[in-house]
Amino acid sequence: SQTIHQWPATLVQPVGSPLSLECTVEGTSNPNLYWYRQAAGRGLQLLFYSVGIGQISSEVPQNLSASRPQDRQFILSSKKLLLSDSGFYLCAWSLVSYEQYFGPGTRLTVT
Amino acid sequence: DAKTTQPTSMDCAEGRAANLPCNHSTISGNEYVYWYRQIHSQGPQYIIHGLKNNETNEMASLIITEDRKSSTLILPHATLRDTAVYYCIVRARQETSYDKVIFGPGTSLSVIP
Numbered sequence: 209s210q211t212i213h214q215w216p217a218t219l220v221q222p223v224g225s226p227l228s229l230e231c232t233v234e235g236t237s238n239p240n241l242y243w244y245r246q247a248a249g250r251g252l253q254l255l256f257y258s259v260g261i262g263q264i265s266s267e268v269p270q271n272l273s274a275s276r277p278q279d280r281q282f283i284l285s286s287k288k289l290l291l292s293d294s295g296f297y298l299c300a301w302s303l304v305s306y307e308q309y310f311g312p313g314t315r316l317t318v319t
Numbered sequence: 320d321a322k323t324t325q326p327t328s329m330d331c332a333e334g335r336a337a338n339l340p341c342n343h344s345t346i347s348g349n350e351y352v353y354w355y356r357q358i359h360s361q362g363p364q365y366i367i368h369g370l371k372n373n374e375t376n377e378m379a380s381l382i383i384t385e386d387r388k389s390s391t392l393i394l395p396h397a398t399l400r401d402t403a404v405y406y407c408i409v410r411a412r413q414e415t416s417y418d419k420v421i422f423g424p425g426t427s428l429s430v431i432p
């Protein structure tokens with residue numbers, strides 16, 4: 209069966225520090241991968257999606273970047289965090305179907 | 320993709336049916352209705368989807384009106400563990416191999432003992 213992992217589960221970082229969040233998927237090949245952010249009490253905002261290795265599409269301009277160095281690995285990064293980057297970050301995967309499957313999420317607090 | 324409108328919050332007594340409405344008056348003929356839910360501090364979980372026929376699975380039932388402009392997710396016997404934010408989404412299958420799911424604020428369902 210397929211499994212999606214995210215780490216760390218929680219993170220507290222100072223403003224201006226770098227960020228690296230990792231997501232890996234097991235049990236499937238060539239998945240579509242997604243990064244979402246959810247601010248407190250808000251819906252999910254799609255940040256990036258990827259249909260293959262090295263293929264990244266960005267939905268909104270921001271202080272973040274994404275990379276997909278391997279088929280089942282998706283990384284969210286920032287060189288310098290802003291206070292507004294705080295939120296709940298979710299990675300998701302899907303195949304050519306309608307359902308997306310989400311990871312457990314990373315709660316990021318920028319202080 | 321069509322936009323959806325859901326109530327901000329709802330309460331339901333434990334053991335009773337929870338009926339969560341969703342309006343999608345601008346839905347296109349090739350767009351499906353999807354429901355996800357998100358329990359606090361967890362990732363969203365897929366519940367059910369449908370095109371125009373009513374659908375039922377082990378988690379819930381989905382009732383879509385004949386004109387497809389609205390739908391209702393039914394949790395037949397709500398439990399405390401069903402307390403979550405429920406998202407209604409409509410979208411068409413993409414021509415390419417990716418699909419983007421855009422979540423609005425959803426309905427916060429509280430199941431009360």
